Amino acid sequence: MTAEQPHRVVVVAVPPAIGFDLAIPDLVFRRTKLPDGPAYDVRVCTADPGPVQTDGGFDALVTLGLDAVADADTVIVTGVKKIDTFDPRVLSALRAAAARGARLVSICTGAFVFAEAGLLDGLPATTHWLQAEEFSQRYPAVQLRPDVLFVDAGQILTSAGLAAGIDLCLHLVRQDHGAAVANRVARRIVVSPVRPGGQAQFIARPLPPARDDSLAATRAWALDRLDVDLTLAEMARHASLSVRTLTRRFREETGLSPLQWLLHQRVERARELLEATALPVDQVARRSGLGTRDSLRQHMRQRVGLTPTAYRAAFSRTNGA
DNA sequence: CCAACTTCCCGCCACA
DNA sequence: CATGTGGCGGGAAGTT
Numbered sequence: 001m002t003a004e005q006p007h008r009v010v011v012v013a014v015p016p017a018i019g020f021d022l023a024i025p026d027l028v029f030r031r032t033k034l035p036d037g038p039a040y041d042v043r044v045c046t047a048d049p050g051p052v053q054t055d056g057g058f059d060a061l062v063t064l065g066l067d068a069v070a071d072a073d074t075v076i077v078t079g080v081k082k083i084d085t086f087d088p089r090v091l092s093a094l095r096a097a098a099a100r101g102a103r104l105v106s107i108c109t110g111a112f113v114f115a116e117a118g119l120l121d122g123l124p125a126t127t128h129w130l131q132a133e134e135f136s137q138r139y140p141a142v143q144l145r146p147d148v149l150f151v152d153a154g155q156i157l158t159s160a161g162l163a164a165g166i167d168l169c170l171h172l173v174r175q176d177h178g179a180a181v182a183n184r185v186a187r188r189i190v191v192s193p194v195r196p197g198g199q200a201q202f203i204a205r206p207l208p209p210a211r212d213d214s215l216a217a218t219r220a221w222a223l224d225r226l227d228v229d230l231t232l233a234e235m236a237r238h239a240s241l242s243v244r245t246l247t248r249r250f251r252e253e254t255g256l257s258p259l260q261w262l263l264h265q266r267v268e269r270a271r272e273l274l275e276a277t278a279l280p281v282d283q284v285a286r287r288s289g290l291g292t293r294d295s296l297r298q299h300m301r302q303r304v305g306l307t308p309t310a311y312r313a314a315f316s317r318t319n320g321a
Numbered sequence: 322c323c324a325a326c327t328t329c330c331c332g333c334c335a336c337a
Numbered sequence: 338c339a340t341g342t343g344g345c346g347g348g349a350a351g352t353t
Binding site: 299 | 341342343344345350351352353
C-alpha cells in the first residue's frame with residue numbers, strides 16, 4: 001500500500017457546533033502515521049468561514065469554506081448544539097459528496113444533518129441518546145438504533161456521543177489500514193483499544209458504560225492466554241465468581257457476553273497475525289485461539305467481512321510493502 | 322457446508 | 338425492602 005496522497009478528511013462544522021466534537025477527527029486521524037507519512041489530511045470547514053460559534057467557550061476559527069467538501073474522501077459532520085433548521089448550503093454540499101461516493105461520517109447530533117439532507121432514509125443510523133426521541137420523530141424513515149455506539153451502513157457511518165465518535169474514527173482507521181495501525185493509534189491516545197464490533201458492523205453496546213471494571217484483571221489474564229482453551233468455568237474461577245455472575249458482569253462492563261468478548265479478542269489477534277506475519281492460516285487460527293481454519297474463516301467473515309486470505313492480501317505488510 | 326455434539330447465554334427465581 | 342449472587346433449564350451459538 002503506497003500512500004502518496006493522504007486520505008482527505010474534511011470536518012464540517014455546523015454552528016452552533018459542539019466544540020469537543022470538532023477535535024475528535026483530529027485526535028484520531030492526525031495521529032495515524034504510516035511508514036511513508038501521515039495517513040490522513042484533516043481539515044475543518046464551515047459554510048461561512050471565520051469564527052465559528054461553539055458551546056462551552058471554545059472559539060473555533062475556521063478558514064475553509066464548503067468547497068473543501070468537494071474533494072474530500074471522507075466528510076465528517078460533528079455535533080450541532082441546537083437542532084432546528086440547517087443551512088441549505090451545507091445540505092447540498094453533503095448531497096453532492098454522497099453522490100460522488102465520498103464516505104460520510106457523523107458524530108453525535110451530526111446525524112441530524114445527514115437525515116435532514118435525506119441521506120439516511122431507509123438506512124440504519126444512530127445519534128446521541130438524549131436526542132434519540134426527537135430524531136425518530138423528525139426522521140421516521142431512518143432506522144434509528146439508539147442503543148449502539150456506532151452504525152456502519154457502508155457509505156454513511158453514524159456514531160453516538162463524543163466517545164463513540166472516537167470509536168468510530170478508530171473503526172475507520174482499522175478499515176483503511178488494519179487492526180495493528182488502529183490499535184497503535186488507540187494506544188497513543190489512551191483509549192480502550194477497540195470497543196468491539198459485532199455482526200453486520202453494528203456495535204451493540206448499551207450506553208451507560210460500566211461503573212468500574214472489576215473484571216479488568218480477569219480480562220487481562222484471558223488476553224494472555226487467548227491461544228489456549230479458555231472455558232467460561234475457568235474464567236469464573238479466576239475471577240472467583242460463579243459462571244452466572246461472571247457472565248452478568250461481563251455484559252455490564254464490556255457490553256458483551258464472555259464468549260463474544262473472547263471471540264472478538266481472538267479475531268483481533270488473528271488480524272494482527274495475518275497482517276504482520278506470513279504464518280499459514282492454520283497456524284493463525286491456532287495461535288489466535290480460534291482453533292481450526294474453518295472457525296477462523298467463519299468469524300472473520302462474520303465480523304470483518306473478509307476471509308483470512310483476503311484479509312491478508314488487503315492488509316499484509318509482509319508482501320510488497 | 323452439513324450434522325452431531327458441546328458450550329454458552331440469559332430470564333427466572335430463590336436466597337443472602 | 339433493596340440489591341447482588343448463583344443455580345437451573347432450554348433455545349441459541351460455537352465447534353469439529
